[in-house]
Amino acid sequence: MLKSAEDIKVYSHNDCDGISSGAILSSLLDRLDKEHEIEFISLDKLKDLKINNELTIFSDLGSGQSIDKISTSSSRILVLDHHPPLRSLNYNSKLSGRFLEINPLFYGIDGSYEISGGGMCYLLAKKFGFYNLSWIGVLSAVGDMQNTRTGKLEGINKSILQDATNHGLVDSAADLSIYGRQTRPLIIALSYFSDVTLPITNNKTEVILLLKKLGIDRRCDNRLRTLSDLTSDEKTRLFSELVKLLSREVPEKYIKYVPKLVTGDYYEFLNEEEKTPLRDASEFSTAVNACSRNKNPEVALDILKGDRVLAMDELERLTRKHRQYLAEKIRMIEDNELIVPLNNLQYFHGHGIKSEVVGTITGMVLSHGDWRKPIIGFSHVDNGEDLLKVSLRCSRLLAYDGIHFGHIIRKIASKVGGSGGGHAVACGAYIPSKNQDEFLKIFNSTLKGIIN
Numbered sequence: 439m440l441k442s443a444e445d446i447k448v449y450s451h452n453d454c455d456g457i458s459s460g461a462i463l464s465s466l467l468d469r470l471d472k473e474h475e476i477e478f479i480s481l482d483k484l485k486d487l488k489i490n491n492e493l494t495i496f497s498d499l500g501s502g503q504s505i506d507k508i509s510t511s512s513s514r515i516l517v518l519d520h521h522p523p524l525r526s527l528n529y530n531s532k533l534s535g536r537f538l539e540i541n542p543l544f545y546g547i548d549g550s551y552e553i554s555g556g557g558m559c560y561l562l563a564k565k566f567g568f569y570n571l572s573w574i575g576v577l578s579a580v581g582d583m584q585n586t587r588t589g590k591l592e593g594i595n596k597s598i599l600q601d602a603t604n605h606g607l608v609d610s611a612a613d614l615s616i617y618g619r620q621t622r623p624l625i626i627a628l629s630y631f632s633d634v635t636l637p638i639t640n641n642k643t644e645v646i647l648l649l650k651k652l653g654i655d656r657r658c659d660n661r662l663r664t665l666s667d668l669t670s671d672e673k674t675r676l677f678s679e680l681v682k683l684l685s686r687e688v689p690e691k692y693i694k695y696v697p698k699l700v701t702g703d704y705y706e707f708l709n710e711e712e713k714t715p716l717r718d719a720s721e722f723s724t725a726v727n728a729c730s731r732n733k734n735p736e737v738a739l740d741i742l743k744g745d746r747v748l749a750m751d752e753l754e755r756l757t758r759k760h761r762q763y764l765a766e767k768i769r770m771i772e773d774n775e776l777i778v779p780l781n782n783l784q785y786f787h788g789h790g791i792k793s794e795v796v797g798t799i800t801g802m803v804l805s806h807g808d809w810r811k812p813i814i815g816f817s818h819v820d821n822g823e824d825l826l827k828v829s830l831r832c833s834r835l836l837a838y839d840g841i842h843f844g845h846i847i848r849k850i851a852s853k854v855g856g857s858g859g860g861h862a863v864a865c866g867a868y869i870p871s872k873n874q875d876e877f878l879k880i881f882n883s884t885l886k887g888i889i890n
């Protein structure tokens with residue numbers, strides 16, 4: 439399919455996984471000397487596409503959309519996705535070679551934790567021998583939060599990681615799971631730590647006291663230390679202290695999960711400079727998201743493909759802008775006390791928050807409300823239609839306890855004329871604005887007896 443095509447269009451999802459997918463495919467096509475165009479889109483735009491290339495590839499999306507309806511007799515379609523498929527495996531054969539959908543779920547492989555969209559694209563590149571794209575497969579899995587169930591990559595993701603370590607591209611080991619390993623000063627990183635509200639949460643003074651008590655310096659060589667600067671002794675002390683703080687705060691049934699909240703593997707890209715956000719997979723994925731959320735996924739694509747001269751400055755500008763925007767909106771939610779508690783959930787209406795970032799912000803304000811309940815953020819989709827973007831985030835403890843909000847939100851969204859889905863602890867939906875109250879009512883009553 440790939441070898442015979444001369445005129446190729448790639449549509450990929452506009453999130454970290456999708457942009458990484460696009461970068462792998464585009465690098466592959468470059469190396470095969472294939473003319474191609476690439477476009478990053480959001481899921482709601484798929485139904486309006488016109489197909490007019492010889493070969494169209496959909497990556498990190500397509501399986502959940504009726505793209506077979508927009509296909510034409512003169513075009514071929516390849517879908518590389520890991521989301522729940524609408525069609526069955528034998529649908530492929532009905533369209534006699536014009537439509538090929540490859541999805542791990544057809545083969546009983548979990549698409550949430552075992553392989554990402556970028557992973558699917560890497561497997562294709564691997565067929566052509568391009569093992570050195572494996573690091574992007576690792577980035578996409580982390581960007582897609584596939585390591586959140588156990589704190590490490592599992593299944594096929596693990597074998598992609600193995601390719602990357604074998605080729606000297608990635609280093610990985612167990613560590614504390616505190617975001618910002620390379621660049622975020624420890625005193626800030628710790629104040630953002632955990633999905634449970636602790637005395638140190640959003641409180642730098644408490645963090646400083648804590649570090650003093652543990653005998654951990656917060657500075658070295660005239661700069662603030664980050665997690666990657668700590669010795670293993672210091673990490674052990676910090677680990678025990680965090681476990682102690684968390685165990686004091688969570689209900690008894692959650693105590694067994696506490697060590698899982700504090701540990702996780704890191705993934706370091708060895709070709710990136712140390713102490714830069716591109717060195718650490720989680721921080722890299724934030725940078726990719728900053729590009730995408732500012733409607734500039736091409737900058738991230740350039741960086742991933744190695745065209746860095748102009749893109750690095752742009753990346754820095756976008757990351758700074760992204761951070762400022764988030765801080766400003768979180769302050770707005772705080773100052774106006776926008777978080778409304780219901781019995782089993784809490785929500786806010788993010789007046790004016792861009793729908794692309796409402797998910798990130800929802801996650802960041804979880805610790806400002808009641809971490810025992812999920813938090814839902816609403817924002818209007820900017821193309822006018824009376825559509826609301828809904829984002830839900832919750833503590834990982836709820837997922838360890840067996841709740842999967844991605845499944846719950848999908849059901850409830852479809853009941854009110856919308857659609858949704860996603861991960862256990864981070865998911866979203868689009869619903870008609872007029873049905874917001876009904877959505878909240880159903881959601882709140884569905885969770886009765888499940889939360890607490």
Ligand SMILES: [Mn+2]
Pocket residue numbers: 455456498520554555556582
């Ligand atoms: Mn994905």
